[in-house]
Amino acid sequence: MARNKFDVDEELESEFNLKHLKRLFTYIRPYRKTMFFTVLLMVLSNMATLLGPYLVKIAMDDKIPAGDVKGLIKLAVIFLLSLLVIALCMKYRIRTMNRVGQSILVTLRRDLFTHLQKLPFTFYDSRPHGKILVRVVNYVNSLSDILSNGLVNLVTDIVSLFIALGFMLIINPKLTMVCMIGVPILLIIVILLKNAQRKAFQLLSSKQSNMNAYIHESIAGIRITQSFAREEENLKIFRDVCNQYRTSWLNAVKIQFLLWPTVENVSTITASMVYGYGIFVLGVGVNQGVTVGVLIAFIAYLWRFWNPIITICNFYNALINAVAYLERIFETMDIEPEIVDAKDAYELPIVKGKVDFNDVLFRYEDDKEILKGINFSVNPGDSIALVGPTGAGKTTIISLLSRFYDVSAGEILIDGHDISKVTLNSLRTQMGVMLQDTFIFAGTIMDNIRYGKLDATDEEVIEAAKAVRAHDFIIELKDGYNTEVNERGSRLSAGQRQLISFARALLADPRILILDEATSSIDTKTELALQEGLQRLLKGRTSFIIAHRLSTIKNSTKIMYVNDGVIAEAGNHDELMEQQGYYYHLYNSQFAVLKAV
Template structure:
């Protein structure tokens, strides 16, 4: 139902949700970690590999010191060669294990992202229409694609690196104190400086990364609307204005992205400077100690390498913060959707309907899409099985709103709606909607063949049943003249078919679905007279013996309706069949005669 319901819902707005600085970094990280918890074995293996590679990394500088003091200084060439080969072997094994842990981590990350993307997509399918009324499609697309991609990038690059950095930091500190406590203290002098600089830069850049993700969602929403409404833009000659608006949003994104990336880019040079400062202190202090016989050249060489390893985790962590900040900001936007509570929910033990007879009643129904703005005002109507109820009236009078309420896309604020004597809230929504067939003015066709699109009405239908539905809808005659007939591929948005042909396919789809109640929303609008006759024939076959609600501006098409409800300003102004309403010479009479001269 999600694929067509937005086409006839009364959209209240297109504003992207607001988002500022990440509000719950810890909570977001923990939720992502819980998703990764589904792969405990792989994560345990990764941690084991990180532990091994960290130990091998710590062994390298120690062996360098040993080689210098015990083999190079005594001029033992054969011993030096043997130890160098051992050192090369250690580094070779480290490289292989590092590649292996990266390979496993990539797979863990991709499976985690697959699960998150699946969950958010399933969540979107459960949300009520009011949720979509106030959010642009582009912003939602940005959350499902860009924000999740940022999470993927962070998982792939950051998780292993953070674990490795933590183990390296601790391991190097222990190794340095084991070698020489004085040089270890000298090395540690730079740590508070690194922490202070990192904290300041990360705190400032964090809000800019959140702002960048929000601006990217807004830009995607604008692009989506610009593409969708390209024909309207061209017809009204608003291309220049559209470009100006795009430039404004694009510049807004550039500014926020520049602030985020500029400050994050400053982290690495800052860490590099502090690292070099610490190395200079080690070399200076170590030189004095060597000259005074307090240590050896090998120990100094080992310390220089350990000094690099010691500061590298902090530098790497600081550098990764831009990735982490973007991921946390994106993660919050993703989980914000997951935490949405559907406005329309099934009651416990909701009734799963098998068939509907077609009794429909609205009793004093009032409704508004927005608070303090009523669209329907105490509307009452009754439809018996097999009756055709036509809803006519000016644009914005509330006709489509009645349809939205019958399909329970929204819940009413006042009154009751009954189908077959049961309150609509008592039904399981999916089972209820499966018994309500819909044919819209703007037919949505999916990527695939004509056969696939008709079969969407009932996925287990045989080819023969699909063809019979097409014949009943008067669609078979044009399908058989297509190059590949029922296997003809549908182009983007059905551009290789006429509006009338798409309508016939929609009718065939509804016939195949064999719903008990039908909703026809301007099904013959914008169609030429000849095609309208074909469509009307298909609609007559579809509506036979079914309770049908028809919204129509072409009043000629609803002359045979059992009831015609004339709606104006949210209230039923007149009620009756065509003949009685024409005799009353009221508002319906004026509408009808304005279309036809009698």
């Protein structure tokens, strides 16, 4: 079976480097004062924590042998105060850093989503939508721990490490040297695991992306799946995708979890060596090299020396994992939008609707010419119909006019303004577009129609719906205009979805209206009613209409027959019928089919 896009691992085009971390720190920078204050509090907290073993040493070596009860009470009070300081600092850190971490994630996710909205149709056509979704949701969420706690913990643990080391040197320098034997061993192991762990999590991110893409595709195509009884076959594919994800996850965590037991074993062995050296070499006793209080306090500091190392290693683990996701996130953000405002772009003023195509040529990356020198002029208020065989270039013409793609040569003018030199927002806000693939968003019908003009009143929404004859079926629904519809409008018929989409485009009151197969899913009765509203609404607007149903375009100002990337014929209905060319034969063949039916 041929492989699909969802089960093909994505190749990473840009390897991780320090620039990725620098970019991540640009998101952290606005919170640096808060994080710095939090670090100071955590240093204070760790100093309070490290005070405990030293208080134990004093109690065991001085206060208890001397029977100093008041001294013990003072030590207990100091110890309780240190616990209170620790609790307050921890409460502040948990509340503050979780808020900071989530704020950073929101900003990162917002920037990624904003960038995705700028990318061209070709970006979405070339990859499963599930693989895009996983980057916005899962990959960004995977950075939560490292941003909320990891960075603060890293700084405070490094400080704690040196404070613990200072206490150890004060208590007994010889035992400290024994303790340091395990550090180089640990560093060697970390270096050996680094590359293997990073590659394992890169593979895991790819398998997660594949699984997410297949789930998304399966849900979107559930009707086709059930129609063709493909459930068992799809389950086999899903099981294979899940098994690949499980295998990669197990391999990744196996490498990840090698570090933690390694640190534990090294620290345990080091502690044993300290005990052995202290007892058998230095000797334990009041008159010996090491007192019982010194040994107990030193072991306590030893664990407080290794605990930060364990935490730093965990941070290193989290960083390696985050790197695998950062690579994918920033790789997406580095994809340059194909359609952008020119450096000297200006706002397109309110237009009347005159459109000129001057020697417009368009080709895709494979150099295949789709449009071959298109020339025509449209006056304000004209209604232009584009007809012709599938793939002739009709949709390409309106896509170029909306600047979803840029022309390869030539120019397109609106009221004398080259559309490549005006801002995209000022261009598209003056155009109403209803594409062949209608899309209904989750929400109410009122909200879906208002999508084209967010400040529209309810009365304006209802007026637009009446004009396209959508009002009658809307008021028959349970909650009328407040009826909730699912994503893609699954509760509505295809014709109802098109009528709502049409009302949305008309509500925006565009100067130029583009209709791509606007009536393809509307029954004949509804179409006749729709034509009445269209005649009034199209008046005074320049409109471009693509329709295979020729009865809907007979009244157009001009009909252009597009064939093989050129305009083969142009004129109104009567003129083209007199020519008895392409349009004449197309019209008669369609009429003959309808008559036979």
